[in-house]
Amino acid sequence: MAFAEQIKKLEQEGWTKHPVACTMCGAFCGLVEMRKEGEPVSEKTVRIFPNPGHPQQGYCGRSAATMWVWNHPLRLKKPLKRVGEKGEGKFKEITWDEALDGIAGQLKTIVEKYGESSIASTSHTFSGFSKWITLPLGSPNNIGHASSCNAGGISGRHWVFGKGFDGAGKMEPDYANLRYLLLIGRSMGAAMGALHTLNIARANGARVVSIDPRMPDISYGDVDWVGIRPSTDAAFVMGLINRMIQDGTADFDFIQRFTNGAYLVRDNGRPLTQADVIEGGDKAKYVVANATGELSFRGLKKNEAGAVVFDEDPAFKAVLEGVAPVKLTDGTTIPVKTAYEVVKETAAPYTPEKVYEITGVEPGILLRIAKEFTNLKGVIDDGWYTSKNGTDVQLYQLICIANAMNGNIDIPGGLVVTAGAGFSVPSVSAGKGPNGEKWQMAKEKRIDKIVYPEASATFKVALQAAVTGKPYPIKGVFFVGTTMFHREANSQELAEQLKKLELCVVQDVLPQELVDYADYVLPATYFMERKEMAGVKWALNGSIYLSDPGLTPPKGCEARHDVWILLEILRRAFPEKAERVGYKECKTAEEFNKYFDAFTDKGFNKFLAKCESQKPGWAEKIKKDIETQGWSTIKTKKYNEYPYHKPFGTPSGKVEIYAFQSFKNEATEKAIAPVSGYIPSPAFTAPKKNSNxxxxxxxxxxxxxxxxxxxxxxxxxxxxxxxxxxxxxxxxxxxxxxxxxxxxxxxxxxxxxxxxxxxxxxxxxxxxxxxxxxxxxxxxxxxxxxxxxxxxxxxxxxxxxxxxxxxxxxxxxxxxxxxxxxxx
Ligand code: SF4
The missing domain is CATH 2.40.40.20 (Barwin-like endoglucanases)
Incomplete structure (x- = not known):
């Protein structure tokens, strides 16, 4: 029986329906919780289903196990205080007051001695609850888990599509309309809930090929699996780019008009600008040439409405190859190449035979995939958890370049900019509270940004600082629902760093390995026990959802909301800082929910008012959608917008197949080439062949x-x-x-x-x-x-x-x- 029918049948039998956004892996997929009212809550009286029709319909083995977490025998039930050595994992149960006062006392001592910045926090979900202690405290060090997850993908996309198009869910394969999908190291069975949507495309005939050292679960059906030597994916993608160029199957019109492929590059690799060739010219305008050697300039400008638009002559037919030397303002003449020519030269050594030597992928397979990829205007999935080898930014950069050279950007079935619903809930940010409060943050920069200026979030820097005191000391950390030993690489280093912390607080649901190193372990609620509202992240159209499962922790479990725990600690240490986010003591869970849910209500009401002003009657429809199905679609995706009519966030506004951002400063120039080749992994000693x-x-x-x-x-x-x-x-x-x-x-x-x-x-x-x-x-x-x-x-x-x-x-x-x- 289809899920929708099963749900209906249960409703007819008197079960109630509750929308849920799953965070068993953090992706917020749409589920429905069916509850048999009047009977004790258990995995038999609460059943979890995919939410039929939800734009990000969830369902995987993880979400199916949701209720096994709720009443898990190992569930953390009471606050614990360490009694043994750090790492020994010996604790005694204490009361909430003892725990919160104890932590608050230590927090105050550390902050008074070392300053606010010596406190860091981290979590794993997009809710980012951990920020509710560090940011109101005045510490910049709320640092996420991206370095161990999608940071390489974010940076690779940033280098090709630029600011605003690099974040989670902003650019995604158009799964529902795919013709051909190449998964490079990406298992669709992993997180981020796009599997259901992809399966619709597969049912409609989309081809999927997985390039991976191991056969992922998606390949157990109709998906081709191509085994590849680990850490050699970049050579494969380069081989693909080379084939597209050699076979003439790349989308040259797209490259000429919508990438920076026709932009001229000097012999030192830097882009040629108008200022180089015209006295008083603009440094932000780039130079292209036509077949007769005439020059033209392409850049960005603001239109009357204040929007950034392209500033170029659309009739100018720029060439992609063979531009004659150009005369500079100082009278010298220099040789130039187009950016496309540099890409072509970089890709040229990656013949099918060379790719086979590096990757182990047979030349015939590469040729077949190159043909299918271009014939079907396929897309390479650039996202999410894959095995990482320390050269991942270059790999993702190449994947984005290959997509662009296939001309599949922002078209049906291509790599597209998702619509986004434009909904947000008031929250805390650096120096700013949810009610518009403002305060001065500590003067120090976020610690990982000092060491890795382009980092999305590299938490390991905070833990290294706990040992070395550099770039400045970190003394206390709040770990909010994050399994550090399964998250961060090099567990031995991690264990030693954790032992050096003066204050280590772990908030979680189950006793994962990190708890052994905690001074305090605090039982937290999980998504089945709290309300949340947000935009659907991994969908083409912009939608909003409500997650309101309405369960409370099982009898005997004193778990509390993560944010309550953090704000209560802050209030007990520094009441005036808790007031920065409007928080005053909330004794009961109900009191806290009233405080916290008010932000959601405020955000939702503001959003409804905005929608109503655009279309009378719309607010009622949204409310009804949310009430009956748990979600509402706000904005339908429009194709052919970026980069056809609207610029990307790169310096040129184009898709940069040759990254001008690499010349941002000395460090970026050294760290990444404008177009990269294959680099053997610097992260580990290469194993000896045919050995153990x-x-x-x-x-x-x-x-x-x-x-x-x-x-x-x-x-x-x-x-x-x-x-x-x-x-x-x-x-x-x-x-x-x-x-x-x-x-x-x-x-x-x-x-x-x-x-x-x-x-x-x-x-x-x-x-x-x-x-x-x-x-x-x-x-x-x-x-x-x-x-x-x-x-x-x-x-x-x-x-x-x-x-x-x-x-x-x-x-x-x-x-x-x-x-x-x-x-x-
Ligand atoms: S993929 Fe979706 S349904 Fe599966 S665990 Fe993650 S959030 Fe839940």
């Missing part, structure tokens, strides 16, 4: 791979905590399916154990393990024999060096390891 050394690759699937889900019983049976090895390698090492093996990090020397699955689903020379699948080393809080399975297997981050890419700060999670059989 391998690259350890991690990845996700649609069953496990969530910090909450890894504890649930469904994962015990559906999850996979083994390490995959190709039969060729297994035979050489005398390893059989199911054998227990010892795995040693070549660089980190860390040793772990896991069972081996011998399978052709991973390429020779690489081994694979699911991220978040197990390998939890929590010592004392997980002693229930039923849950020992969370300790099985390995966590790939134990073996990774934690290498962060200069300037950008995105971290590599792949590593190289030695493997030997322990027993059968």
């Amino acid at each position: 050394e391998f690259i350890l690759v991690s990845g996700k699937n649609c069953v496990t791979c969530s910090g909450l889900n890894m504890f649930t019983q469904p994962t015990r049976y559906l999850g996979d905590r083994t390490v995959w090895m190709n039969p060729v390698d297994a035979q050489r090492l005398g390893i059989r399916n199911g054998d227990m093996a010892e795995i040693e990090g070549i660089d980190t020397k860390y040793v772990g154990q896991a069972r081996i699955t011998v399978t052709k689903k991973v390429v020779p020379g690489a081994v694979f393990a699911f991220g978040f699948s197990g390998g939890n080393r929590t010592k004392h809080l997980v002693n229930d024999p039923e849950y020992q399975f969370v300790k099985e297997g390995i966590n790939s981050h134990w073996f990774a060096t934690g290498y962060a890419q200069p300037i950008f700060g995105n971290v590599a999670n792949n590593s190289s390891v030695r493997i030997k059989k322990v027993r059968g």
Whole structure:
């Protein structure tokens, strides 16, 4: 029976319907919670369904396990205070008052001694609750998890599409209308809820090809899997670009008109500007030439309405190759190339044979994919969690360039700019409260931005500062719902850094490994127990949703809302700072919900008023949609806007297949080429061929791979905590399916154990393990024999060096390891 019918049937039987936005992995997919009223809440009386028709319809193995979290036997129920050594994981139960007063006292002492900036906070979800302590305190150090997730993708997109088009969900493949999708290292079974939409396109005949060292779960159906050596994806993409150029199948008209491909570049690689060729010319205007050598200038200007628009002669037919030397204002004549020519020269060495040598992908496969990609105007998915090798910004930059050269930008089935609903809830930001309050922040810059100026968020800098005191000391950290050992690479370093903190507070739902290092562990609610409203992130059209599951924590569990915990600590330490966000003591959960939900109501009412002023009657429709289905679509995506009529956020406003931003400063110039080639991974020692050394690759699937889900019983049976090895390698090492093996990090020397699955689903020379699948080393809080399975297997981050890419700060999670059989 279809989900919609099942839901209807339950409604007829008296079950109530509640919209939910899932955060089992953080993507806020649309679910429906069906509740059998009048009976005690359990996984039998609360059933979770995909929300039919929701623009980001959720459903994966993780969300199906939602209710196994609610009443989990290991659920953190009361505040805990450390009684053993840091890392020992020994705690005693204390009251909320004892915990909050104890933390507030330590917070005050640290801030008085070292200043506000010595306190940092971090979380994993888009709600970013952790900011509610650091920002009102005046510390800039609320730092997210991007460095271990999509930071490489953000920077790669930033370099090609520019500011405003690089963030999460802003540019996405048009999944619903795809003709052809190339997934490079991206498993659609991982987070970010686009799988359902993609499946609609697959049902309509879209082709999907996955290029990955391991066969991802999406390939178990009709998706082609092409195995590739780990960390060589950039060479494959370069091979693709080279083929498009050599075969003449690139979209040259798009390149000429809508990228900076025709822009002239000097012999030092820098763009030629109007100021170089005309006395008093504009440095922000770039130079193009036509077939007769005439020059023209392209730039940006503001129109009468104040909007930034292109400033160029649309009739000027710029050439992509063969421009004669150009005379400068000082009278000298210099040779020039077009940006496209530089791309062409950079890609030229990546012949199918060369690509095969680097990647192991047969020349015939590359040729076939290049043909399909261009014939069908396909798109390469540039997003989300993939295994990282420390050269990821360059890889994502190349993926964006390949998409642009295929002319698939902002067209149906291409890589498109999503519409966005324009809805926001008043919140706290640096120096600004949700009611318009203002305050002075500490003078220090956010600590990761000092070390990695282009970073989206590199939290590891804060923990390094806990040890070294540089660039300035960090003494206290609030970890809000984030499984650090499954998030940050190099677990050994992490453990040592955590021990150095004077104050380590962990707020969570289940006892993941980080709790062992906490001074205080505080039980928090999760998405089934709190209300939220926001824009739908991963959808083509702009929609808003309500998540209102309305459960309260189970009997005996004193879990509280993360923001209440943080604001109560702040109020007890610095009442005047809590008032910066309008917070005064809230004793009960109801009192707090009233305070916090008022922001949502305010944002929603303002939004409704805006919509009503645009179209009378619209506000009522939105309210009704939300009430009956939990979501409402506000804005329909218009295609062919960027870069046809509206500029991107790059210096030229065009899609930059040759990044002018690389010349931003000395550091960026050194860190990244305007168009990159393949760079072997600097993050780990390369393994010796045909030995017991391998690259350890991690990845996700649609069953496990969530910090909450890894504890649930469904994962015990559906999850996979083994390490995959190709039969060729297994035979050489005398390893059989199911054998227990010892795995040693070549660089980190860390040793772990896991069972081996011998399978052709991973390429020779690489081994694979699911991220978040197990390998939890929590010592004392997980002693229930039923849950020992969370300790099985390995966590790939134990073996990774934690290498962060200069300037950008995105971290590599792949590593190289030695493997030997322990027993059968
Ligand atoms: S992908 Fe799955 S776990 Fe993640 S938010 Fe969506 S439904 Fe939930």
